Amino acid sequence: MDSSQIKGFYETYGDRIVEKRLNSPYPLRRYAHRMGYETIAKFIQPGETVLDAGCGEGVLSWYLAERGANVTAIDISKPNVENARAFLEKKGVLDRVTVMQGDAEHLPFGDESFDWVVSSHVLEHLPDFDQGLAEIRRVTKKRAIVALPTCLNLAGASQLGGADFWRLSKRMLLALPWGLVRILLNLGREGVQEGYAGVGELPHIWRYPTVMRRRLKKGGFAIKRFEAATIMLPYFNFFLPLVKLLDRAKHLPVLRDFGYGSIAVLEKEKTP
Secondary structure (H helix, E strand, O other), X not given: OOHHHHHHHHHOOOOOHHHHXXXXXXXXXXXXXXXXXXXXXXXXXXXXXXXXXXXXXXXXXXXXHHOOOEEEEEEOOHHHHHXXXXXXXHHOOHHHEEEEEOEOOEOOOOOXXXXXXXXXXXXXXXXXXXXXXXXXXXXXXXXXXXXXXXXXXXXXXXXXXXXXXXXXOOOHHHHHHHHHHHHHHOOOOOEEEOOEOOEOOOOOEEEOHHHHHHHXXXXXXXXXXXXXXXXXXXXXXXXXXXXXXXXXXXOOOOOXXXXXXXXXXXXEOOOO
């Protein structure tokens, strides 16, 4: 798919993030996504200006507004923008969040417009990853947070093998080993391409953490903190207490590369 086809798909696609992730009936899935939002939001201070670049249905914007940030939320999807506005109004924070439709590869803001730019699981969807990262760098005064799917995790391997990590299924017995094989077979490359929303041609690469760090540094950022989004374990809810225990140390070098997704806190360097 070319760039116009990819963007055309996302302009009319609704993610159903509130229903499927924030309020998922599956405890593992619900915890995984909420932990990701909480990890990003904890770095933001009251009164700071934040761009949520690729806001989906506004869930992360809500977390940021609840911390007292002044948020601008932008997404290419018209359904997402409409749902985000309704969700944020329901949560009572729309007075602190401006919601608008726009392209993450061509952000409609001046240079250094925000104290922070946050990008949670957006860059992997873009036709041009580097262009999206360059736009983040351009519009932030100094700091950014980027979250991406990374693959060195059993829950991630299950997804790449074709089975949901958050529930039991017949496919899970084969999915986990096949996902691990795919991760091994792609060593030395960018990561493992999954596709998105049932469309295999849509870009959605689960990167290796080393690749993620290299791409962020190449884009003109210094990495101030790098941690796992969550050390998720798949299939069984009784793993959740252990996951929560591991997540207390998910920023440590011994664990940070093994998350179901990774989160990087960045600062602009003087030259890309």
